[in-house]
Amino acid sequence: MTELLKNFVGGQWVEGRGPGTALHDPVTGAELVRVSSNGLDLPAAFAHARDTGGAALRGLSYAQRAAMLGAIVKVLQANRDAYFDIATANAGTVKNDSAVDIDGGIFTLGQYAKWGAALGDTKALRDGGAVKLSKEGGFQTQHVLVPNRGLALFINAFNFPAWGLWEKAAPALLSGVPVVVKPATATAWLMQRMVADVVAAGVLPAGALSIVCGSSVGLLDALTPFDVLSFTGSAETAATIRQHPAVAHHSVRTNIEADSVNSALLLPGATPGDPSFNLLVREVVREMTVKSGQKCTAIRRIFVPADLYDAVAEAIGAKLAKITVGNPRNETVRMGSLVSRAQFDGVTSGIAALRAETEVLHDGTQHGLVDADPRVAACLGPTLLGARNAEASPIVHELEVFGPAATLVAYRDVPHAHALVRRGGGSLVCSLYGPDDAALSDAALELAPAHGRVHIVTASVESQQTGHGNVMPQSLHGGPGRAGGGEELGGLRALGFYHRRSAIQADATLLDRLSALPFPA
């Protein structure tokens, strides 16, 4: 039997009961490790996090907590090679794709360490200035941001076991809020190892960071009114979480980042081969293939003027044809595997559903696999579908296929394009391409209400732009409606979720006594 990974709860490493669930190498099918959360005393674990971890964290200043984040960065950097090995084995990703997760997580932690240091030696933040409530001005209101007195429960997605933890934990810990994280089972190994390294290094106070690997049963039931919950995953599970009695009855503050059908939009005026045309093609190919399209921000819909439909299809297809697919251990392979055979089956059936209403412009099943057995490996070539008549393909705006697949859609004019983008019902990100800056900035404001982020790629920033799908800690990550309605990152904005805003009304001179520093605007 393979190793049964332990859970870290209540300040101890605890083995779950039973044989547990096995994690596999998605390329070879080999069993790697097992996880089980059966039999854990979650209410006691949560109480320890809240009472011991929360009190210890709140006893530190922002600058002290920021220094802790810096210490975590050092621990992770020291063990970086082991993380890449785990990612290759458990996620089937090539080195560049593993880096998006591992180095992305370390980078995000480092940013919050830097930003947090600037918050200084205080334990509460002022939100805006004091405002007069009486004509005389002697009685005023001062809003403050104070750390939540509960814990932060993270229920994470399988595609970012490293970054997915740290992009949430960095602002939570910086805010003084203890973290309990439940990784997705399929790829839980990497996150468990990172937590183990951080625990072993002793850089966090007891109770500040706990991990539960395996089933999520009982986690939500253990939540109480001052806790917060952050979920990343499918829209379906998100709805179940929202409706959970503990969440509904205790007003547990919830942040949800769900799947979405993100768009790339080429505005009118481009011609085949000009810079905006080429930038769109390159970005689409990158988004379809990085991490085998298993990014919640990946481009799923590509909108182009009807007269460019054929040229774009041909250009994307030509680049996709060159993508080598297979075992990530082979250096000639550009795109590794999906994280599991279950995901492979899901993506395959999703593509079949899309094909019922679209044409196939590039067929991923025609890619041969390098060093991988197609009967075992969860490897799949990239597939481009097409909807020349947008009105005939409603499924394109509804179904997210979480793999290397996207659909090209032709539009008539700009209002038609905007309406089609909005049919996604709210997405994480939309990228814009086009030759005219004024048209691009207008489209950005027009589409912003339906997106957490609008990413504009022009020739002037070709070498500097950070990528449609890359989530930069400086920018908001989340989106309305279908995308879950959440808000993460965005620099220090992320601290809002882990703080309670409160208005303190008092004598103006008494308000001066509040030992709180200004929140940076």
Next chain:
Amino acid sequence: MTELLKNFVGGQWVEGRGPGTALHDPVTGAELVRVSSNGLDLPAAFAHARDTGGAALRGLSYAQRAAMLGAIVKVLQANRDAYFDIATANAGTVKNDSAVDIDGGIFTLGQYAKWGAALGDTKALRDGGAVKLSKEGGFQTQHVLVPNRGLALFINAFNFPAWGLWEKAAPALLSGVPVVVKPATATAWLMQRMVADVVAAGVLPAGALSIVCGSSVGLLDALTPFDVLSFTGSAETAATIRQHPAVAHHSVRTNIEADSVNSALLLPGATPGDPSFNLLVREVVREMTVKSGQKCTAIRRIFVPADLYDAVAEAIGAKLAKITVGNPRNETVRMGSLVSRAQFDGVTSGIAALRAETEVLHDGTQHGLVDADPRVAACLGPTLLGARNAEASPIVHELEVFGPAATLVAYRDVPHAHALVRRGGGSLVCSLYGPDDAALSDAALELAPAHGRVHIVTASVESQQTGHGNVMPQSLHGGPGRAGGGEELGGLRALGFYHRRSAIQADATLLDRLSALPFPA
């Protein structure tokens, strides 16, 4: 048969089907008017609000929409006398209590008109400055706030038919978001009349403001992903709303302001008759009796040092004994009736439940009624209960009696007091009293995480302080956990709920083109 009030939906006054539900005078029992929302085409009504109302509002600048709020203020001021008559008849409130609702609503609208004018002639707002994403600095991120492209549905409480509409509608309309409001049936008349007056005056674009009177059946089902929902009412209904499929599946952004067991806390060091002691007593009596205690912010729990328990009980009881109760039309009456006989029954049974674990310090049933028949009128004198041993009365922290009742609780020391306050599980407001400014400001930061507002009353602001229960538009209104987890008002902070925050990533010079003005910090 009395008049059947019409609904204003789809730009028309529409009568609901059937006889409807009657609204009564809670003092005389007389039927006043009827309401019915049966048979309304809500999906069509909502589409009209979104498409016609939303487009028209978004076509205006903040300054133009602020001017509309100013125009609403004028309409309401011109019809103010009629509103007081309706309040007396339908809510049973004395003139001062009606003013809290009516003039409070007008004041709040006026404040947003003023603040909105300062936002200027733009249709989107910048949220912070642009931040570099590339080392070279050519690629940057700029967060913006853009109006939500859906509608705002308000499901309101019976206790504030006027203020409850305008404190929500002012920031919504200023944000460019159309409003559909459903008043609580028992007191729907006042809100319906106000909307009728505003519609008749033609100061809002078509579709900007709709009202549905009667049942709420079908309202939530008609919501779509870009809509927002704001609910004020019981924690029980709040949980049902959160779990509604449309809300859960469309990630409808929801703000909930639920009931809570708010506290007044007298810190150690006071002696009977000194200023902080007297200020507590006065504030408690006012909060227990204004609007017959039917304010979600009213003081329900009073925490005092154990050695002051008897003196505080005596002082509050002496003042309560002088409160005249009965028909609000009689000028000697200080406290009118509850809004309905159903509320009377609920409050009576709530007090009975509290009495099972507390002692009666002042018995409201001993108050005679002025000009009112106790068999008919929903009038009830103020009741003060007491828990000398806090540990023996857990119900005090759980049950909110929504009427003129509160419980005095003795505490041992400051940590005990804080722990008892927090047992409310999150409240809208806590007021603090005590002789020592440093102790007051420390307690404020310590209790802020459990409250949307902390209100400190000292002798220095005796004549200026705005009252424990009064919701000032400058300050946040809402609270965590039991209080619903919502955030309303707080000056321009209220606009956040009606805007979508989005990060626009682009060439730095392209970002300069965004026609958006800075959001005031």
